[in-house]
Amino acid sequence: MLGICHGLQGLTQALGGRVDPAAAGREYGRTEMQVLERDSLLDGVDDATVVWMSHGDHVA
Numbered sequence: 001m002l003g004i005c006h007g008l009q010g011l012t013q014a015l016g017g018r019v020d021p022a023a024a025g026r027e028y029g030r031t032e033m034q035v036l037e038r039d040s041l042l043d044g045v046d047d048a049t050v051v052w053m054s055h056g057d058h059v060a
Contacts, residue, residue: 002041005054008059009057009059012059017059017060018059018060019057019058019059019060020057020058020060021056021057021058022055022056022057022058025056026054026055026056027053027054027055027056028053028054028055028056029052029053030050030051030052031050031051031052031053032048032049032050032051033048033049033050033051034047034048035047035048035049
């Protein structure tokens with residue numbers, strides 16, 4: 001099972017773990033993701049893709 005971003009946080013809480021505010025503060029905005037290694041998970045994703053990030057919590 002793979003949890004990314006909010007999915008990871010949801011899985012963590014559902015399985016009894018903790019999600020806490022990150023000490024480093026929050027990040028939000030548009031950024032470019034570079035695919036460095038190809039995998040079937042990324043089928044159909046361009047090597048350079050615009051993504052939106054929203055960071056502020058971490059799995060404890």
